[in-house]
Amino acid sequence: MLSLDFLAGFTIFLLALIMVVSMVPGLLAGLESSGIDYDAVAYRTGVILVEDPGWPVNPPWEQYGRDHKDEIQRMGLAVSKDTPNILLSTKVERFFENASTEDPFFTEDDYHNKVIFGDYPYSYNISLSSGNDLWQTGDPLPPGYGYIRRVVKIKEPSVAEINESISSAYTIDPSAPEWQNSTARNFTVRLDFGHLLDPTVSPAYRIDPRIEPVNVTITNFDAYLNNTSYDSATLKNVTFWKRDTTKPGADPAPIPFPYGTVDSDLYTLNVNGTQALHSLKPEVSVNSSISLVLKPSATSLLPLDQNSILDIRFNFEDDPPHTNITGIHHYDYNMTNVTCTDLKTGVLEVAIW
Structure with a gap:
């Protein structure tokens, strides 16, 4: 009787141990290396910036002043949803406006809530370079971070x-x-x-x-x-x-x-x-x-x-x-009447940590 009871108990113990071991990877998934997660957030942020014109669209979000800034839901930089990777210069200027001053137009909370999204308080550095022009906002880069780079074109006004x-x-x-x-x-x-x-x-x-x-x-x-x-x-x-x-x-x-x-x-x-x-x-x-x-x-x-x-x-x-x-x-598409500037090549870089 003692041997049978021991065998039954040991069997139940082994089954329970197997079940616990099989559940451990799922329980520890959130404790794995955060690099993949940061890369994913950086990628998502880059997609929003270069493939989305933002919201509202009409009138576009970049025309909203400080008194109506709360009405802006997303700050995409694309000319339209039909032109991914082609950014509008007026959106770029508003997005990076006064980023290095003591009273910037957008705060860290604005970038978190309207570009990065998510409940986690990510740190970020977003930059756009084109020729001799460089726009940048965010914190200095740490030793490790999630990262995405996108080659873009910038549309200038005629x-x-x-x-x-x-x-x-x-x-x-x-x-x-x-x-x-x-x-x-x-x-x-x-x-x-x-x-x-x-x-x-x-x-x-x-x-x-x-x-x-x-x-x-x-x-x-x-x-x-x-x-x-x-x-x-x-x-x-x-x-x-x-x-x-x-x-x-x-x-x-x-x-x-x-x-x-x-x-x-x-x-x-x-x-x-x-x-x-x-x-x-x-x-x-x-x-x-x-x-x-x-x-x-x-x-x-x-x-x-x-x-x-x-x-x-x-x-x-x-x-x-x-x-x-x-x-x-x-003021039309006749090149003798209006000069339409060629699209400028630029590089958008998003770092998240």
């Missing part, structure tokens, strides 16, 4: 440069009857959203004022002066006008805008190459150049859609007129 080579196309005859008694001259840059937002154009090469700046630069302005007796002309104001293409024959209507307020978050206006910023009612003398950058945050304030045409009017006024500039410059 630029319309109006210079002396096309001055004759925008210069009027001041002796014409319709200009005899007028002291005003205006020059228009036209954006046809129906043409610009053509769905057949890849988002990687599309001119989209909703997500990237509109950059208009007039150089060698002296080529547009009335005659050699004038060395400058007065830029009175810059105004916005809208036309609805669904209403043929309708006149363009002025768009209300804080024209008299200098707001670099909405636009920048520089005259004669100086760094001083002007409002859209500058009333300043122009002798060499004008540079207007209309930012997406400003475009989002204008009631524009795919049926809209936006006119940006540069209005000059002197008595007698000092300039003969007039006409319409189309």
Whole structure:
């Protein structure tokens, strides 16, 4: 009887031991080397950054200010979900904005909650290099960490440069009857959203004022002066006008805008190459150049859609007129009208530990 009891007990003990041993690997799975886990988190973070445009999309998250930062759910850098590995420069600038200052736009919690995700308080270092440009945020790298590197392209905004080579196309005859008694001259840059937002154009090469700046630069302005007796002309104001293409024959209507307020978050206006910023009612003398950058945050304030045409009017006024500039410059895909910068190659690196 003793031998049978011993044999039965020993058998039960062996079965229990086998069951415990078989369960141990599962119990210790979370205690294995953390390198694989960190690599996975780094990979996931890299995917979010280079393959996702972020959320919200319209208006895009990079246009949200500090007061609405909590509404941002993800901070992806891709131009769109259809263009993986192609990043938008405005998203890149916002993502790394003031990262090295004492009051950065995004905090560590923002990067944890909107890019890295997960309950574990990971440390991170995220960098993007392209040529001589380097953007970086996060902590210094430790001896060991999870890591991912992605080769990317960066889409820069287009630029319309109006210079002396096309001055004759925008210069009027001041002796014409319709200009005899007028002291005003205006020059228009036209954006046809129906043409610009053509769905057949890849988002990687599309001119989209909703997500990237509109950059208009007039150089060698002296080529547009009335005659050699004038060395400058007065830029009175810059105004916005809208036309609805669904209403043929309708006149363009002025768009209300804080024209008299200098707001670099909405636009920048520089005259004669100086760094001083002007409002859209500058009333300043122009002798060499004008540079207007209309930012997406400003475009989002204008009631524009795919049926809209936006006119940006540069209005000059002197008595007698000092300039003969007039006409319409189309901001479109014609390379003589707008210069579209080639996609720049960059390297995104994500380190997690």
